[in-house]
Amino acid sequence: MNASADQWSEAPDEALLVAFGNGDAEAARILTSRLLPRVLAQAQRMLGNRAEAEDAAQEAMLRLWRNAGNWRQGEARISTWLYRVVANLCTDRLRSRRSVGLDSIAEPADPAPSAAESMVDQQRHRALSDALAQLPERQAQAVALRHLEGLANPEIAEIMDITVEAVESLTARGKRSLVALLAGRKAELGYDDH
Amino acid sequence: MTITDKTEDDLLLDGFFEAARAPVPAPDAALTLRVLADAGRELARQGLPAAAAPRAQTGWFGFIGGWPSLSGLAAATAAGVWIGFAPPASLSDVTSAVLGDDLSVSVFSMENLLGTEG
Structure with missing residues (x-):
């Protein structure tokens, strides 16, 4: 690793982004290695499809x-901003699935699924993603940030720019809707034992 | 809430959430290059050619020609990955005949690409 990379390796993300805005390409490389894995993972968890997740991740990084050039240090955390951007990009993509309806649920949809996912998990993941697509976008985002990303309600409130109480309400309503959407498909998704 | 307090609905959703939280593979080289190529284009669009930044010309990045080369490299890498997975029969025949059946050429490893070596 060269000297400039060493110089930047300890720098906070926000400082790197300002450096990139000033024309420093090395900063982009370090930011990509730091941020892209998390951005891709968030998109993959929400969309349940690798190709779609990669496109959403690329778009999120492009927006970054x-x-x-307009980023001011101390104004916002990049991680918070990226959670918001990825959530918005994913709900945009999920919206386009609504016309397909729930009949397509549980079909193997990802031509390149994660090796770590079993077939049942792939089907459940895709079913959940399709059900999220049927929810109002703010409900889908709150549920995904809480239960797929594992974030605490205050952090979700900051990301979504709403109160903690609003997060709780959105999450509760979203989960009720998900149960209604998914309950009828328990048997085909391997829930016979419940 | 303890596990015994969970309703049947909670347990149902937990199964779906758990499935969606399966580990996600790291970004591959093709996606990383697409993202870096976007960054290079954005610098160029803003009139900030990265070639002017001394750091941009260090190590492998400078060696391959900086940002302008990344778009072509990304496309070439994607094509190379695809050919590697699904070589056309004619290509396979030619390479086998000329070079033997086992041929592997790696120009850039992910460690080189991400600067994590050494």
Whole structure:
């Protein structure tokens, strides 16, 4: 690793983004290695499809590059901003699935599924993603941030720019809707034992 | 809430959430290059050619020609990955005949690409 990379390796993300906005390409490489895995994982968990998740992750990173020139240190955390951008990009993509309806649920949809996912898990993941697509977007985002990303309600409130009480309400309503959408498909998704 | 307090609905959703939380593989080289190529284009669009930044010309990045080369490299890498997975029969025949059946060429490893070596 060269000297400049060492110099930047300890820098906070926000400082790197400002450096990139000033034309420093090394900063982009370090930011990509730091942020892209998490961005891709969030998109994959929400969309249940690798190709769609990669496109959403690339778009989120592009928006980061485009905002670099306007970023002011101390104003916002990049991680919070990226959670919001990825959630918005994913709900945009989920919206396009609504016309397909729930009949397609549980079909193997990802041509390149994660090796770590069993067939049942793939089907459940895709079914959940399709059910999230049927929810109002703010409910889907709150549920995903809480139960797929594992974030605490205050952090979700900051990401979504709402109160903690609003997060709790959105999450509760979202989960009720998910149960209604998914309960009828328990048998085909391997829930015979419950 | 303890496990015994969970309702049947909670348990149902837990199964779906758990499935969606399965580990996600790391970004591959093709996606990483797409993202870096976007960054390079954005610098160029803003009139900030990264070639002007001394750091941009260090190590492998400078060696391959900086940002302008990344778009082509990304496309070439994607094509190379695809050919590696699904070589056309004619290509396979030619390479087998000329070079033997086992041929593997790696120009850039992910460690080189991400600067995590050494």
